[in-house]
Amino acid sequence: MEHFEKSNFIRDIIDEHNKTGKFGGRVHTRFPPEPNGFLHIGHAKAICLSFGIAKDYDGLCNLRFDDTNPVKEDEKFVNSIQKDIKWLGFDWGERLFFASDYFGKMYDYAIQLIKAKKAYVDSQTSEEIRKNRGTVKSAGIESPFRNRLVLENLELFEKMKNGEFAEGTHVLRAKIDMSSPNMLMRDPLMYRIKKEKHHRTGDKWSIYPMYDFAHCLEDSMEGITHSLCSIEFENNRPLYDWFLDNLQIYHSQQIEFARLNLNYTVMSKRILSQLVEDGLVSGWDDPRLPTISGLRRRGYTPKSIRDFCDAIGMAKRESVVDISLLEYTIRHDLNVRAERRMAVLNPLKVIIDNYPENQFELLDAVNNPEDESAGKRQIPFSKVLYIEREDFMEDAPKKFFRLAPGREVRLRYAYFIKCESVVKDENGEIIALHCTYDSATKGGKSPDGRKVKATLHWVSAQHAIDAEVRLYDRLFTVENPLSADGDYRDYINPNSVEILQNCKLEPSLQNAKIGEFYQFERKGYFCVDDEKRLIFNRTVTLRDSWAKLQKKGNKK
RNA sequence: UGGGCCGUCGACAAGCGGUAAGUCACAUGGUUUUGGUCCAUGCAUUCAGGGGUUCGAAUCCUCUCGGCCCAACCA
Numbered sequence: 001m002e003h004f005e006k007s008n009f010i011r012d013i014i015d016e017h018n019k020t021g022k023f024g025g026r027v028h029t030r031f032p033p034e035p036n037g038f039l040h041i042g043h044a045k046a047i048c049l050s051f052g053i054a055k056d057y058d059g060l061c062n063l064r065f066d067d068t069n070p071v072k073e074d075e076k077f078v079n080s081i082q083k084d085i086k087w088l089g090f091d092w093g094e095r096l097f098f099a100s101d102y103f104g105k106m107y108d109y110a111i112q113l114i115k116a117k118k119a120y121v122d123s124q125t126s127e128e129i130r131k132n133r134g135t136v137k138s139a140g141i142e143s144p145f146r147n148r149l150v151l152e153n154l155e156l157f158e159k160m161k162n163g164e165f166a167e168g169t170h171v172l173r174a175k176i177d178m179s180s181p182n183m184l185m186r187d188p189l190m191y192r193i194k195k196e197k198h199h200r201t202g203d204k205w206s207i208y209p210m211y212d213f214a215h216c217l218e219d220s221m222e223g224i225t226h227s228l229c230s231i232e233f234e235n236n237r238p239l240y241d242w243f244l245d246n247l248q249i250y251h252s253q254q255i256e257f258a259r260l261n262l263n264y265t266v267m268s269k270r271i272l273s274q275l276v277e278d279g280l281v282s283g284w285d286d287p288r289l290p291t292i293s294g295l296r297r298r299g300y301t302p303k304s305i306r307d308f309c310d311a312i313g314m315a316k317r318e319s320v321v322d323i324s325l326l327e328y329t330i331r332h333d334l335n336v337r338a339e340r341r342m343a344v345l346n347p348l349k350v351i352i353d354n355y356p357e358n359q360f361e362l363l364d365a366v367n368n369p370e371d372e373s374a375g376k377r378q379i380p381f382s383k384v385l386y387i388e389r390e391d392f393m394e395d396a397p398k399k400f401f402r403l404a405p406g407r408e409v410r411l412r413y414a415y416f417i418k419c420e421s422v423v424k425d426e427n428g429e430i431i432a433l434h435c436t437y438d439s440a441t442k443g444g445k446s447p448d449g450r451k452v453k454a455t456l457h458w459v460s461a462q463h464a465i466d467a468e469v470r471l472y473d474r475l476f477t478v479e480n481p482l483s484a485d486g487d488y489r490d491y492i493n494p495n496s497v498e499i500l501q502n503c504k505l506e507p508s509l510q511n512a513k514i515g516e517f518y519q520f521e522r523k524g525y526f527c528v529d530d531e532k533r534l535i536f537n538r539t540v541t542l543r544d545s546w547a548k549l550q551k552k553g554n555k556k
Numbered sequence: 557u558g559g560g561c562c563g564u565c566g567a568c569a570a571g572c573g574g575u576a577a578g579u580c581a582c583a584u585g586g587u588u589u590u591g592g593u594c595c596a597u598g599c600a601u602u603c604a605g606g607g608g609u610u611c612g613a614a615u616c617c618u619c620u621c622g623g624c625c626c627a628a629c630c631a
Contacts (some may be wrong), residue, residue, distance in 0.1 A: 208629095
């Protein structure tokens with residue numbers, strides 16, 4: 001997957017620039033999150049893009065916090081964001097920046113525009129400003145304050161800075177064109193008064209720059225060549241260019257790409273935080289969420305997410321990526337790296353009638369068939385075992401290959417066993433199976449060459465350890481919960497997490513460490529959750545052609 | 557007075573005037589002590605639709621249709 005040719009319109013543009021020498025062959029990108037929430041996999045796309053391009057072109061990528069709105073921002077987010085980017089495998093070196101570090105220079109640039117008669121202090125109310133902006137189909141009306149004298153503007157702006165005015169009484173606006181068909185060009189706001197404590201600058205500022213004014217300056221001051229952002233900023237580009245052109249300073253090029261959408265989940269920060277706040281999920285790192293921290297807890301690896309971002313490509317058209325692609329990349333990564341273990345999630349007792357009481361033996365098991373260097377381990381076998389409940393059927397259909405009365409199967413790395421009888425309780429519930437084993441089939445080989453159709457995982461009852469296993473599934477029952485009828489909450493998958501308390505694991509799992517991942521053979525990939533007790537989170541199931549067959553049968 | 561962007565297989569996505577890559581999904585075989593992995597094969601005579609230019613069009617022109625974004629003192 002890592003060998004395919006990356007080709008997309010952004011790389012085309014950069015190649016062209018390198019050819020014409022527009023930026024002197026330099027490539028310098030940036031990732032500019034606002035520290036107001038947790039990163040999600042949509043951000044991972046942007047991170048892989050900007051850091052990836054810098055890497056591939058021998059360039060640099062800055063991490064810059066776009067912290068221009070103290071009301072929404074918080075230091076805890078600047079920490080989690082850095083952690084997540086590092087975890088994803090990217091490095092910004094010494095180039096950690098904050099928009100707030102540029103507030104002084106931005107203020108000077110604003111004064112420069114005022115002096116050039118290209119900015120003015122507007123003293124309309126916010127309602128007036130909104131009303132006079134017009135609509136998408138009709139022109140706006142110029143503010144009565146639009147032609148204030150430079151000196152007056154300078155004086156008012158300074159007073160705004162000094163905190164002499166109440167919030168909402170004045171703003172600084174660029175003087176562009178109130179009748180522009182692009183709403184953003186109708187004298188956009190550059191500064192607003194906010195008497196709010198900033199997480200980095202404290203009480204120093206009473207005014208804060210707006211995104212459009214701030215962002216292009218940040219890029220310019222850092223010498224960014226290609227400023228990559230998502231498509232909804234396309235309308236902002238003329239304004240981005242306007243500020244830089246009118247200030248006559250270094251001009252980065254903004255290029256927009258389509259943001260990531262994934263089916264069966266939501267990417268909106270608003271909805272995500274609603275889910276968290278309403279307690280519909282356990283927190284920002286709930287393993288069902290598409291946040292980086294959620295995916296990490298779920299057991300997704302950085303490589304699988306990077307591979308995913310490579311696989312989805314890069315374009316401008318709006319699209320919805322199938323979650324199965326993400327599942328593919330994590331399986332693909334873990335298949336090679338995860339050691340195999342046997343774990344019985346829903347135990348059913350099996351008694352081997354002809355196996356000696358009080359005896360056990362250790363059997364060799366391969367740790368990873370995809371990686372010989374992972375070596376082998378030994379697993380205890382004894383008279384009483386557990387197998388998976390769903391691996392036995394009393395009335396088995398033809399296509400069911402597993403255990404059934406009178407049928408023989410292989411216990412992985414152990415013996416062939418044959419089901420002799422079924423034990424039920426007073427409710428008719430199956431509580432145990434009596435089987436016999438063939439001692440000649442030790443290790444799972446049959447010297448007489450007879451075949452069995454299934455190999456089951458199992459665990460020795462007296463040696464097994466207990467653990468909780470959490471089975472996660474997609475968070476929503478429909479592809480796009482936000483566009484479905486009614487409230488998106490109605491579509492939360494009631495089975496998005498299933499907690500199993502009574503799982504029986506092979507003893508080697510006793511010392512599994514937080515964050516480790518394993519393949520539970522025939523069940524899926526699991527990782528050790530960050531808890532005091534031993535808890536395994538299911539990252540993803542294995543592909544399951546039997547389940548697929550069953551589903552098909554049910555539909556008919 | 558509206559403007560900007562975008563329509564290529566079920567889902568992504570290459571393609572840049574020379575005759576539709578690749579990946580996921582799906583299907584069918586093979587290998588297999590995981591119904592896993594892996595391997596093989598199949599899966600767009602056609603690029604939203606019409607018209608035009610051309611020896612030749614997904615690529616150029618034109619019209620039509622459809623989707624998304626913009627009227628926060630958010631980013």
